Amino acid sequence: MVQLNALAGGLFILTVFGIVGMRQMIGSLRLFVIQSLLLAGSACILGYEYTSVHLFVVAGITIFSKAFLIPWLLYHLLSHEIHARREITQVLTIPTSLLIAAGLVICSYFMVRPLLETGATAFLSVNLPIGVAGLLIGGYAITVRREALPQLLGILTMENGAFLAGVCIAPNLPLMAELAAAFDVLIIALVVGLLTRSIRKRVGTTLVGKMASLKEEE
C-alpha cells in the first residue's frame, strides 16, 4: 500500500514535469487529466488506509470535476486556441525548464523537512514533498509560459499539488470544505476560460505574455 501510494506520487511528479516540458497544448491538457486521476488514486489509497469514507468521496469528486468536467469545459471553451496554436511559446527552452523544475523538487524536499521531523508516516513523507513540489513547479510554469491555457494549467497544477499534500495532511477535514474547494477549482476554470474567450475576441490572440501595455514607461 505504501509503495502504491509512492508510485502514484512518483508518477504525479512526472506529470508535473510533463506539464512544464510539454510542447503541445492538448498534450498538457491530457497530462492534467492523468495527474488528477493519480491524485484521486492517492486519495483512495489513503482512504483505505485510514478507513475514512470521505477521502473516497474526495477521490470521486476529483475524478468527476478535474478529470471530466474541467477538461471538457476547457476543450469546448477554448477549442479554437487548442487547435489553432498547437505549440506553446516559452520564455526559457524546455531542457532548462526541466532542470529548474528538478531543482524545485529538491527545494521542496528541504522546505518540508522540518515538518516531517515532527513525526511522519510513510504516506506523509511521499505526499507532502511531492505536493509542495507540484505547487512550486506549477507557479514556475505560470511565470514561464506566455499563453492563456498553459497558465491556467499551471494554476490547476498548483491546486492539484496543494490537494495532494492536503489528502495526507488533513484526512479528516470536514467534507463540506473539500466539496467547496473542488467547486472552487471548477469556478476558477470557468472564470479563466470565459476570460480567455473575451481576450481572444477583443485582442485577437491568447498570447497573454505579449499583453504588457500597463506599465509606467509609456
Place this chain on the structure above:
Amino acid sequence: MTQKIVFNIMQVLVVMAFAPLIKGVLDRLKELVQSKKGPSIFQPYRDIWKLFHKDEAVSEESSWVFRFTPYMVFVAPIFVTLLIPVLTDYPLFFAFMGDMLAGGSILALGGFFATLAAIDTGNPYGPMGASRTRMVGFLAEPVFMIVFFTVSFVAGSTIPYIVQQAWITPIANFFEPSHVLVMLAFLMLIIAENGRIPVDNPSGHFELAMIDESKGLEYSGRGAALMKWGGCMKFFVLLCIFLNVLVCPWGLASTGSFRDLLLAIPLILLKMLILVFILVIIESSLSKLRLFRISEFMGAAFVTSVVAVVIQLIEM
C-alpha cells in the same frame, strides 16, 4: 567451477545465436502492426550468411581503424555478456571482472570505434551520421550514470548480479517510485542508444537523416556481416540488462543444473518478446523527432532519472 565457466560460455553462445532472431522479430512485428506482411523472422540470419560469402570492398583511403572496427563492434557486446545476468541469477565465473560501469564503457568503446571508422573513409555522409551519433551518445551518458548510481545505491554494489538480488526480490519494491522512474529513464535510453523512433528511423534509407545506421554504411562482405551482427548483439545485451536487472528478474536459473539453464533460454526469449512488442507499439505511435528536439527527449530522460535518485535518497 568448470560448470560456471561452461555456463558463462553458454551465455555467450545464446547471445550470439539469438540476437538476430530478436531483430528479425522486431522488424516483422513492426510491419505486421502496420498491416503489412513483413520479412520472415529468420531474415537477419540469411542476411548475415549471405554477407559472409560476399567479397569485401575497402576504400584505399581508409586506415587500420576501418578494418579493425567490425571485429571491435562484434566483440564488445560479447565481453559485456560475460558480465551481466542473461540466464542465471547467481554470479558466474567472469562476473566480477567488471561491473556495470565497465560494461557501459565497453559498449561505448564499440561505439567509439564505429564513429571513427565512419569518418575514416572520407564519405561525406559518414561524419555527418557520426557526429549525430556522438551527440545522442553524450546526451545519453548522464542518464546512464544516474541510472547506474540509483540502482547501485540501493544494492550497495555495482555488480549487476548483486543489484538484481537486492533491487527487486521483494515484489513490493517493484512499485517504488524510484524504480518505476528508473525503468522509464532506461527505456528512453534504449530507444536512444539503438536508434529507434522517436530518436532515429531504423528503416530509413535517406543518408542525410541517418543517425545510427550510418555506422554500417561503408561496409561490405564480412565487415558488414560483423557490424550487423554486432549491432543486433548490442541491442540484445541492452535488453538483457533492462529485463534481468531492472524489470523482471524472475525466470532465471537459480540452481546449477543444466536443465534449469536450458529452461531459462525460452523464458528470456519470452520476456524479450513482450518488451519488443512494447517497443513496436511505441515506434508505431510516435513520429521521429526533429534533430534538436532530441536534446529535449534526453533532457526528459535525464530529469526522470534525477527525480528517481532524489526520491531514493530522500526517502531512505
Place this chain on the structure above:
Amino acid sequence: MELFIILLIPVLVTLICMIPVKMRGVSAWATIIGSLAVFILSSAVAFRPDLASHGSTAALGSLLSCDSLSGLILLLVSFVGFTASLFSLGYMGKTNGEHRPGRTRRYYARYNLFLFSMLAVPVLAQVAIVWIAVELTTLFSVFLVGFENTPEALEAAWKYVVLTCMGAAVALVGVLILYWGLRASGGENFTWPGLLQAAPKIQPVFLKTAFLFILIGFGTKAGLVPLHTWLPDAHSQAPSPVCALLSGVETTTALYVIIRLLPLLRGIPGNPASSWLITFGLLSAGAAAFLLIQVKDYKRLFAFSTIEHMGIILVAAGLGSGAAHLGAVSQILTHAVTKSFCFFAAGSALLVTGTRDISSVRGLIRISPVAGISLMLGGLAIAGAPPFAVFLSEFSIIKAGLAAGHYLVIGGLTLFIAIAFCGIMYHINRMVFGRASAPSVRSALPLSCKVTLALAIVPIVVLGVFVPHPVHTLLQLAAVSIGR
C-alpha cells in the same frame, strides 16, 4: 441571526438584478437599498453593547460568528459597499447610458456577488471556508475588473486572476498545515477561537510554516511587495466604484486573515511573526512610496497608495504593543473610508475629463469645482495630512512604535510616508491647479456622485477630529483580539 440576513440580502439582490425587467434603474436602486440595509444591520452587529461582555456572537449553528475584529471589517465592507453603490448609480448611468440596460444589470449582479463574498470573509467561523470565501472574492470580481472590455482592462483582469489564484493555492497549503498542527495537538475546532485555544499546544514548526505560507499566499492578494504587480493594473482599470471596493476593503479582507493568525504565534520564542510582518510591511511601504512618484495615471497613483497603507498596517500589527495594535485597526478603518473617497473623487474626475492620464488633466478645479475640490481633499487625506482621519491613525502608530522602542522601523516608516505624501501632492497639485486643460465642463457630474462625495467625506473629517465613543470601543476591542 442578523449575520445570516446580512449574507442573504446581497444574494437576493443579485437574483433581482438577473431578472430582465423593463423598468430602468431597478437593479441600481435594489442594490442601493440592499446595501443600505446591510450597512444598518452590520452597524447593529458591530456596535452591540454585549459584544464587549460576550466576546462574540454566533449564528446558524456555529457556522457564522462575529467578534469585534470581524465586526469592524463587516462594518467597513458594508459602508463602502453602500457608498459605492450610490456612486455607481450616477457613474454607470453616465458611462453606460440608457441604451444598454443589460450591461448595467450585469454590472449590478456581479457587484452584489462580489459584495456577498466580501461580507462572508469576516463572519465565517471555519477557517477552511474562510479560504474559500477569500478565493471567491477574487473570482467574483474578475469580470468586474474587466468590465470596460478594453484590451488593457482584460490584461489587468488576467494578471489579477492568475496571480491571486497562485497566492490562494499557496495559502491553501498553509491552511492545511495549520489544520494538521491543530489535529496533531489534539484540538478539535478548526475555528478562530478554537485555534486560539489550542495554540499553546501546537508545535511551533507548524505555526511558523503555516503563517509563512499564508502570509505569502494572501499577501499576494493584499498587494504586498514583491507580489503586488497585479494591483496597480487591476485597481486602475476597473470602474471607479469597483475600485473603491477593491482598494478600500478587498485588500483589507485578505489582510484580516493574516492578522487573525498573529495571536496564534504569540507564544513562540523569538517572535518570528512580528519580524516577518515588519519586514514585508516596510518593503511594501517603501517600494510603493518610490513607485508612486513616477505614475502616469491618477488611478494607479491611488492604487500604489493602497499598497503603501497595507504595508503600514502590517508594520503596526507587527510592532507588538497594545497601542500599536490599536493604531493598526484604526488605520484599517481610516484607510477604508479615505481610499474609497479618493476613488470616488478619481471617478468624478474621470467622468468630467474623460482621461486617466495625469499630464492631460490640468486645472481640474476650474473645469469642475466639485471634482477638483474632492480630488484635492482626497489626495490630502490619503497622504496623511491633518485634520483628516489617516493623519490621526498614522500618528498613533508612530507614537506607539517610538514608545516601544523600534526607532529604526518607525524612522523608515515615517520616511516612506513622507515620500508618498510628496509624490501624491505633486501629482494632485499638477492636476487640480493651473490653467484649465479643457475649455468647459465636459459633462456635469451626476447628482448621485455629488451626494456620495458629500456623504463619504463625513467620516474622514469627523474621525480626523474626534472618534465617537462606540467606534472607539469597537476599535479597542478589535485591537485586543489581535493582541490576545
